[in-house]
Structure formats: C-alpha cells, structure tokens
C-alpha cells in the first residue's frame with residue numbers, strides 16, 4: 001500500500017500558508033515580498049520533504065537503531081545542495097536571505113516529514129544561533145562565511161550546543177535552578193585562556209560537530225550561575241572526546257552524545273561570554289529555540305495526522321472507508337483544530353522574531369546598508385573578517401545588537417517560547433498517540449511510520465527544558481513579578 | 487481475594503521472570519531473536535506456564551483465568567513481550583476448551599507441552615479490522631478451503647497452532663472458529679510487521695492459501711461460534727489488562743526510585759510537588775486498574791446499576807492508563823528516560839502495542855454500546 005495518495009498536506013501542490021494563516025493576507029498588502037518569499041520557502045520545504053526526506057525516514061530510523069553512529073552523508077549533501085542549511089544566510093553571501101517567517105514556513109514541512117532527520121540538520125543551527133546571540137561581528141561573519149563555503153563545497157559543517165551535564169539538566173537551563181546546580185564540568189583560568197575538564201550529556205550532534213559551544217562554570221566556590229561562562233572550541237582540540245552515543249527511543253537519525261573534556265584549552269578570544277554571563281547567553285538562545293521546538297511539535301503532530309488521514313482513506317471497514325466513520329471524522333477534526341490554533345501562535349512567534357529579535361538585525365539600517373553597498377567578494381573575504389575584528393567595531397556592533405534585543409525582549413520571548421514549546425510538544429505526544437487509536441493495531445506496522453512519530457514525540461517533551469521546567473519559566477515570567485516573592 | 491495458592495504461583499512466576507527475563511531483556515530488546523524467545527518458552531515449561539489454564543485431565547494445572555492474569559502481570563513487569571506470548575497462547579487454549587472431547591484430547595495435552603519434545607505454542611486470530619484479503623471459506627474440488635490473510639498475528643513465528651475466528655456473514659454474528667496447523671499445506675508466514683514494541687514476539691501476517699479445512703477442525707458448529715469468541719475475548723482482554731498493569735508497575739517503580747535519587751533545584755526531585763502529583767496519579771491508576779482486572783477475572787461485580795466488572799472494561803482502562811503512566815515515567819526520568827539503558831522507553835514501546843491489541847479503546851467503547859442496542 002502506497003501510503004501517500006491524497007493530495008493533502010505535504011502532498012498538496014499549492015502553498016497554503018495564506019489559507020492556514022488568513023491574517024497574513026492583510027500583511028501581504030503592505031509587505032508583498034515578505035509574504036511571497038515565505039510561500040516559496042514553504043513550497044521548498046514541501047518539495048524537500050517529499051523528494052529528499054520521506055524516502056529516507058524509515059531507512060535512517062532502522063540503520064541508526066542498529067548503529068547509532070550511522071550517518072547518511074548523501075542525504076546531507078542533497079540537503080546542502082538545496083541550501084536547506086543556509087537559508088537564513090543573506091542572499092548576497094550565498095544564502096536565501098530568509099526571514100524568521102520563511103524559516104518557520106520551511107521547517108514546518110521538514111518536521112512534518114521527519115523530526116529526527118530535521119533535528120539532525122536543523123539543530124545544527126542552534127550552534128550558529130549561539131554566535132548571533134552574542135553578535136561579535138568577527139565571529140558571525142566568519143561562521144556565515146564558513147557555512148557558505150561548506151555549502152558550496154558540499155561539505156558538512158556542524159555545531160553542537162552543549163549545556164546539559166550528567167548532574168544537571170534542568171539546573172543548566174533555569175536561573176533559579178542553576179543557583180543550586182552541582183556542575184559536572186569546570187573551566188579553570190590559566191594564562192591566555194581556560195582549561196576545561198568534565199562531562200556533558202545528551203549533546204545533539206556531539207560526535208559530528210566541528211565546533212562546540214559549551215556553557216561551563218569557572219568557580220567551584222560560588223553558585224554555578226555566578227561563574228557560568230560560554231566557551232567555543234573546535235572538536236579537534238586536544239582533550240576533547242566523545243564517550244558514547246546513546247541508544248534512544250526515537251529521534252534516531254539525530255545523534256545524541258556524551259562528551260568528555262580532559263584539559264581542553266580554550267583561548268581567551270574564544271570565550272564568548274565572560275564567567276557570570278553564561279546563563280544570559282543560554283536564556284537568549286532558548287528564547288529563540290523553544291519556539292522552534294514548538295514548531296517541531298506542530299510538525300510532529302501534523303506528520304502523524306497526515307499519515308493517519310492517508311491510511312484511513314484507504315482502509316475499508318464494513319463496506320466503507322475508515323475515514324467515512326463518524327467518530328474518526330470527529331477525532332481528526334479535533335486534532336486539526338489543535339494544529340490550526342497552535343500554528344497561528346507559531347507564526348505569530350516567527351513574525352515577532354523578525355520584528356524584535358536577532359532576525360531584525362539584518363533588517364536594520366546599518367546592516368542592511370552594509371549588505372547593500374559591500375560587494376559580494378568583500379562579503380566573503382578575509383579582509384572583512386579582519387575589519388570586523390577591530391575592537392571598536394566589534395564593541396559598537398555588539399552594543400548595537402544589545403540595544404535592539406534588550407533583556408526585556410529576551411525574557412518576553414523566553415516566556416512566549418516556553419508556552420509554544422509546551423503546547424507544541426504536548427500536542428505532538430497527544431496526536432501521535434491518538435492517530436494510532438484510529439488506525440488500530442495495523443497502524444503500528446513499521447512501514448506506515450506512525451509509530452516512529454509516536455516514539456519521536458516523547459523526546460520533544462524533554463529537551464529544550466522539560467515541559468515542567470518550561471511551565472515554571474512561563475509562570476515566573478508572566479505571574480512571578482505580579483505576585484512578588486514570598 | 488488472592489488465596490495462598492495464587493500467592494505461591496505468583497512467587498514462582500516473579501522469580502522466573504526476574505531470573506530468565508529481567509536480567510537479559512534490555513540486551514535482547516536491541517537484538518531480539520526467535521531462538522531466545524523459544525528458549526524462554528522451553529524454560530517456562532519447567533514451571534508449568536504453558537499448561538496453566540488447561541485442565542489437569544489434559545496435562546495442565548486447571549488454573550483460573552485470574553491466576554493466568556496474575557502470572558502475566560508478573561511476567562510483564564519484566565517484559566510485556568513475554569506476557570503477550572502467553573496471552574495469545576492461553577486465549578487459544580480457551581478456544582480449544584470449548585471444543586468437543588476429541589479435540590480437547592488431541593490438542594490440549596500438546597498445548598500444555600506436557601510431553602512434547604518441541605515447544606508447542608499456539609495463538610489466536612480474531613476478526614481483522616480491515617477488509618483487505620479477508621479470511622473466507624470457499625469450495626475447491628469438493629473440499630472446503632480457507633483463504634485470506636490475517637495481517638497481524640501474534641506468535642506468528644512461534645506458533646504451531648492457530649485458532650482462527652471468521653465472520654462469514656460480515657455482521658459480526660455468524661462466527662466460526664477453526665484450528666489450523668502451521669504445517670497444513672497452504673499456510674504461510676509473511677515478513678514481520680516490524681513492531682518496535684513487544685519485540686521478542688514479532689507479529690507477522692499469516693497467509694492462508696486454500697488451506698483444506700476438514701470437519702474436525704471446527705471448534706463448535708460452523709457459524710455458531712459467537713459465544714466461543716466472546717468468552718475467548720473475555721479471557722484475552724483480562725490478560726492484556728494484567729500485562730499492561732505489570733509493565734506499568736515497573737515503569738512506576740523505576741520512576742519512584744529515580745525521583746528519590748535525582749537532584750535538581752538543589753533537592754531530590756520527589757520533593758517537587760509536580761513530581762509527587764505525577765507519581766500519585768500513576769499509583770492511583772495502578773491501584774484501580776489492578777483491582778479492576780482482578781474483579782473482572784474473578785467475575786465479582788458489585789451489585790449496583792452499571793457497575794459491572796468486565797474484562798473488556800479492564801482492558802481499556804488498564805491499557806489507557808499504562809500508556810499514560812509510562813509517558814509520565816519517562817518524563818520523571820528526564821533525558822535519561824528516553825535512553826535505552828534505563829528500561830523505561832522499552833516499556834513505552836511495549837504498552838502502546840498492548841493498548842491497541844484486542845481493539846483500540848474508542849472501538850471497544852462503541853462496541854459496548856452497540857451490544858446494548
């Protein structure tokens with residue numbers, strides 16, 4: 001049985017962004033390019049989902065089950081070729097110049113095809129986000145240039161964002177918890193830099209990464225939150241090793257590694273956040289990525305529901321199709337309703353990112369002007385890197401960024417993102433389970449991919465802060481101040 | 487409600503499960519093999535499990551459905567896959583016990599594995615959900631033959647005998663029950679459906695390609711097997727309920743223990759009220775679910791309107807609950823719960839299959855009401 005026969009969802013030929021989000025029609029009047037490009041990003045996501053991801057979903061799940069270190073480099077190359085990883089890079093530098101709205105329109109489709117594969121190639125960007133959050137121009141420019149080069153050469157370039165430690169998961173993400181965290185890793189100040197020793201746990205792409213961004217404490221005598229810094233180093237650095245890859249329940253195409261640091265030296269220049277500011281850095285990234293994980297939940301739920309609709313339209317029960325049954329239609333509508341409502345919030349978040357968060361930087365006058373006047377050759381040159389390195393420029397740009405993305409903005413996004421993250425991932429769990437109640441035991445057969453989505457969904461309730469931690473966060477942001485501390 | 491006899495059997499099955507299953511199961515789950523499962527069955531013969539519900543006169547132990555359920559509860563607390571093998575086998579035993587004396591004499595001693603050299607495992611095939619390639623009889627050269635496919639058959643690679651239910655009238659009423667030998671010409675086993683739960687018991691399609699059905703293969707009269715199916719289903723549902731509770735019990739135990747080991751926010755996570763709420767809800771579901779299936783299997787309903795203890799209800803409640811319990815048990819473990827080594831994610835995969843076996847909850851709810859109309 002060929003599962004996908006209805007022209008629906010991932011298999012519909014027309015963009016349906018405006019159908020799903022009718023209020024964008026109003027926006028299209030004012031900003032036609034903004035909306036049209038998002039529609040194109042959606043269709044690009046859909047095409048990649050159908051042509052590149054769907055044929056590989058189960059193959060990768062099976063292969064990585066047998067061997068968690070398995071990587072499909074051909075698949076990676078194809079994604080690279082289609083610029084799935086460099087969409088957000090300015091067009092003039094070789095990317096697609098995507099806004100946050102474009103990114104969301106694209107990833108919704110990718111997640112609906114497979115959150116495991118998508119998390120593998122997209123969470124890579126979390127590492128890139130780490131650089132943009134700090135916005136030291138020399139770092140950002142170098143990373144953008146390197147990504148574009150890698151893309152052109154068809155090579156991988158991976159980043160891992162590592163905050164979780166064996167002893168500290170929630171403690172590494174929440175400021176209140178971090179006050180009491182017992183770290184499993186420390187960075188010690190030595191001449192010219194830091195020496196890092198210890199362990200990190202559950203690090204996505206930890207084994208594939210070329211660079212690691214790690215939050216690490218520097219002073220065992222003080223509360224962790226006061227000495228947490230952010231460090232950046234290549235994985236070729238002496239003393240870095242991957243201890244093991246986890247055998248996970250789902251999300252198999254995406255590797256999860258335990259990392260060991262044994263006297264890893266990080267020069268001062270690669271300390272992205274001074275000790276004491278690491279938590280802020282983490283928070284700012286989370287303020288973006290939690291929204292992305294909310295979207296992942298939405299895609300996960302959509303993937304499950306679309307497969308179920310395809311299945312139910314083909315299977316016959318007592319002389320009619322399963323999908324003709326009254327209870328099935330009501331259950332499907334109920335899930336559609338949740339997806340629709342969640343989607344509105346997801347895109348609201350994306351558009352807000354464009355207006356208020358890191359995405360607005362390139363839209364802002366100085367950056368926009370620079371991109372406009374500087375020739376492409378200079379944009380990709382080392383002299384630009386050198387120029388950006390000059391301390392006055394670096395400071396000025398960093399200050400400029402922090403004036404655009406203030407602490408209040410960041411906290412605001414953290415709570416919006418928390419709401420989205422919990423709503424999306426709970427929906428993913430719920431829908432992926434419920435569709436199997438509709439299909440019955442037959443839907444559990446591996447080939448339909450629905451049980452895989454059920455396995456995938458569970459992880460999303462845990463990472464980027466457990467859903468409990470995110471609820472606490474949301475409460476603190478929205479209500480905490482109102483009620484005051486006791 | 488549980489007599490000394492039950493307690494003794496439970497003790498035996500707990501020890502058996504811990505020793506023969508618990509110690510190896512996480513490795514086996516990564517690379518399951520039919521040989522390992524068969525060897526487990528052979529060992530289970532030493533403690534008499536295959537013949538548990540079969541009358542002593544036929545080489546069994548004449549135990550009740552309740553006893554079987556309790557045994558499966560304890561097997562499932564180590565591995566729901568192991569329990570599922572016995573659930574299908576006991577259900578098949580129940581079919582044969584509804585047959586005539588000759589049939590009982592022919593099959594039951596084999597099913598009890600009382601003296602056979604090889605493992606003799608049986609299984610049951612209920613009515614399929616969907617219509618593709620439905621099981622049906624037709625005439626061929628004056629013989630009655632069976633054709634069609636049972637898409638997902640438990641014990642498919644283990645079973646020697648299949649007790650098969652067919653619905654000739656397509657109305658769910660004219661039910662026929664037959665017993666088929668794997669070695670009958672025309673019986674073929676397809677490729678595993680690849681369930682990622684209950685992995686030691688791979689489910690697979692069984693194809694019947696013009697299998698000749700002699701008269702002695704009919705259990706009860708042709709077209710009059712509704713009651714047999716109903717009573718088989720009653721036992722089967724009770725066994726699934728018990729298996730779900732057994733599996734969920736372990737998920738709870740692990741979560742409870744982990745919550746007292748793990749520190750976050752500077753305290754054991756069990757000190758967080760939200761963790762207490764989650765664990766409390768698990769324990770409540772385990773309590774009600776377990777007494778629910780025990781009451782149903784003991785046939786002891788409270789005499790109040792709409793207070794019937796039915797094994798179908800127990801199956802729905804226990805498997806719904808087990809799914810919820812395990813999802814939360816993983817959550818309490820945080821990232822560790824999602825990793826194979828901790829053993830909870832296996833239970834998560836297992837119970838979702840149990841949840842759907844014997845009919846998904848919404849379908850069973852509807853059936854309950856249709857029967858009253």
Ligand SMILES: Cc1cc2nc3c(=O)[nH]c(=O)nc-3n(C[C@H](O)[C@H](O)[C@H](O)COP(=O)(O)OP(=O)(O)OC[C@H]3O[C@@H](n4cnc5c(N)ncnc54)[C@H](O)[C@@H]3O)c2cc1C
Nearest residue numbers: 162163164169170202204463464466468758817818820821
């Ligand atoms: C597939 C996967 C990929 C991951 N990728 C990455 C990665 O790339 N980088 C990275 O740094 N990390 C990664 N993680 C780790 C992830 O971020 C952590 O697992 C997560 O933050 C939870 O931490 P923990 O597992 O230590 O759980 P814990 O923090 O130990 O939590 C255990 C339980 O206690 C609960 N809890 C804790 N405090 C409270 C409280 N105050 N009130 C109520 N309940 C509470 C939690 O909700 C949870 O249920 C990944 C995890 C997974 C599963």
